Amino acid sequence: MKTTVTVMAALALSTAGAQTTIKLASLAPLSGGQSAIGTQARNGIQLAVTEYQPQFKKLGFTLQFVPFDDQADPATGTAAARKIAADRQVLGVVGALNSGVTIPVSAVLSPSRVAMVSSASTANNVTDRGLSNMNRIVARDDAQGPAGAQFLTNTLKAKKIYILNDKTAYGEGLANEVEKALKANRTQVVANEGTEEKNDFSSIIAKIKLQRPDAIYFGGIYNQVGVFLKQLREAGVTTPVVGGDGLDSSELLKIAGKGGENVYFTTAAAPVEALPAAKTFAANYQKTFKQPAQGFAVFGYDAAKVVLQGILNAAKANGNKAPTRQQVESAIRGGTFSGLLSGRVNFNSVGDRQAATLYVMKVGGGKVKLSTTLPVKLSKR
Template sequence: MTKAAVFTVLSALLLSQAQAATTVKIATISPLSGAVSNLGVQMKNGAQLAVNEMKPQFAKLGMTLSLVAYDDQADPATGTSAARRALADKSVLGMVGPLTSGVAIPATQAMAPSHLVAVAPVATSEKVTDRGLKNVNRVCARDDAQGAAGGNFVAGTLKAKSVYVINDKTPYGQGMAAEAEKAMKAKGVRVVQSEGVTAEDRDFTAVITKVQALKPDAIYFAGLYGQIGPFTQQLRAKGIQTPIVSGDGLDSPDFIKLAGQNVSNVYFTSLAPSLSVVPAAKKVADQYQKTFGAPIQGTGIMAYDSAKVVLTGILNAAKQGGNKVPTRAQVEKAVRGGTFKGLTGDIKFNASGDRTSAKIYVEAIKSGKRSTAATLNITRK
């Protein structure tokens, strides 16, 4: 090989290495297939909008920014495997997600030794942050706040004297139901039945038979829309109009498709706002529609904010290090210690990774239409 040829090969190799060194990625882990893929796609797309928006800022520092999306199918084992794949890609400096608490708990545990930071949009279980991991943060309120808000709604607004409680046997559903029960019992509401159903259950004949016999004033179901939708449809088909109350797992237009276009008397607490209560999100909503051909939902808004936190954390860490690509540990520190501007307000995390000031929205569904009934402010030290 001639000297010129050797020089050409070495130049190409060095250029390739330089390009690899300046590539920066963030990842998402969410269900892109399966029963709750609607929420997972919203999360991925919301994060993608933030990436698209901030690419020029990274380019000024000589960095090429992109997003890599992993499908966890809402399964903890699949999600943890995805986290390990993200860890193996050294250009991934941050994570948006995972979507569900059941995946977030083991996946972020696997990420912790490598300091890969995660900002979860809507993972609500207390266990997500109570473990004290430095790499785990979230922009939403927790189950202990959301479950209590739902329980207080049942007791205070619905004025129910008795309630039938169901959970989907996941960390999310069990934690939410426990907090709701605690709040309802404290207000004198009698829990006539409290039981778990597996997340795969879609035939609720046995449960509905017990509801018919016990005649509760309200039903509290802590789970996801892909399951609560069929439950509601089957319950209403039996002529039972008992109010159903749930958490943010119900927050999807697909719930109405599953429950019935004219479904009414359903309420849920949501950690993600609708556009009517977040006017600042209109520009992002328009861009979402233009980019993906569908309307943005609350999960998309929360994912956008989560991605902006991760990306701003990376930029802040880079600037503190002489405009060089930061390490994962540097990004982890910058995210936990920073203050960020989001569509949902200022974002700052406490020592556990919980947002110091978050909101919970109480949503009502009547004749297949959703409206915001109340907004609650939640603070944590």
């Protein structure tokens, strides 16, 4: 009997001292053609988790990071989302990166009230569905598209534009917003062509040569657009090419080679050099991962900080006990988050960041550099 009491007492002491595990999950392409930007985002999230672990420990929580590889594929992403929903220790998700993945994933996680903060998804429908669990810290396509159109007409003085898109929710949505803004400004759009081609753009380039546009807009991702640029320049076409934040990767230069000239892209993910507050982060990133930080790392870090601070705020409001998923969801949507590299974050009623900045980057001479910035304000609806 004495032995039983001793064992029970030891178990009670062990339980009293145990830490409650709280998990942060992420969704991003960690393999395949878009792994460069997905890995940047994951690494930024990892740095935020490491930074926040002591704060969680003080409240009796063990904070764990669980990254999922969605391969930029909706089916793979939703399979991961089902695993996330089933793991009750996961109280928040950073991601997904691609709008085409974020939209179905958020729908899967919505019934379980798992809060999401995307660091990169720009399609309007990410938040227009009004899901209470879905938020993002980047500007929408209906902000980025007009910004691209404005750059085409005001800066490049283009009067005749050929638009391409990659037939994804991201690329097609962005291209359509550009087309809409251009036509509203009475600028001629000679085509808005969707293509899933990855290797041989000769037929498209032939059509571009016939049309002789002043500029080309491509709503797509760097791994596809890089090949297009290489073949376009090899065909002797020097027309400026503009795109969205899908071009925001150092891999674009590697793929395009000498074709990476006279190229511009808008991005919601600020280049590190444009954010004075990111200097320490960039040094820490370089030291930890042995490579320079890019914009997707910065915004992965910021999105993770929003989720983690939301979980802490919900825990404190819950008497320093582990919060429910619904409490975290409410804390994120209704919170104001300061001390981020990209500035203060608070969300409107559908999860859009109320104020954001778009950056126009110029690619040329083997480098990517900041061209200009465009502030964006969203409705407080």
